[in-house]
Amino acid sequence: MTFLEKLDFLMKENDLNKKRLSDRAGIPYSTIDGFYKQGYANIKLSTFKKLCDYFGVTMDYLARDEIEKIEYYSPNKKDLYNPEEKELLEMYSQLNNSGREKILERGSELLELGYIEKGDAEKMA
Template structure:
């Protein structure tokens, strides 16, 4: 499921339009319009985070891949010998991983 389809579904569930999404998420209305009109090829990670946070979903959920797997985060961190990761850093690694998967999916 594409990002715009997922966003449309989430907006429908909440009974909101693009303008209300922009106001509620803190993403400029022009960015929301461009996302729907031109696609998500160049969407910023910070924009994805705002949208995911607004709807209370993970980046993975927003991208339509289901729930994120926290175990993957710990596996990634385990490959960095000698480095200790904070919970915030592990979350950031997971978000970046989800962003990369989203970009890959959009290119298919």
């Protein structure tokens, strides 16, 4: 999958068009539109980082055509998600809206039942 195919996929998954992506990611609309009209071979590193940070994906995922499975990360954490978190995010990304709603409902139920990490229980009290 190419950079533009991945960008289209990520925008669709996040219900974004070029204008909304521009506003939310802090990238000029003309830059995003230019990827489609003039290509992206000379994308600035700062722009590329903003896209990766906004979508929470690795730079490798977005840059390398041979990587097709989404690699998530949190820009506020130095480490990638652990394997269990990655698996959950991958499953979530494959679900339709109804499936995603069910996952969120079940997650809320588990929290209400007390399935909380020990350190987090004190924060919630």
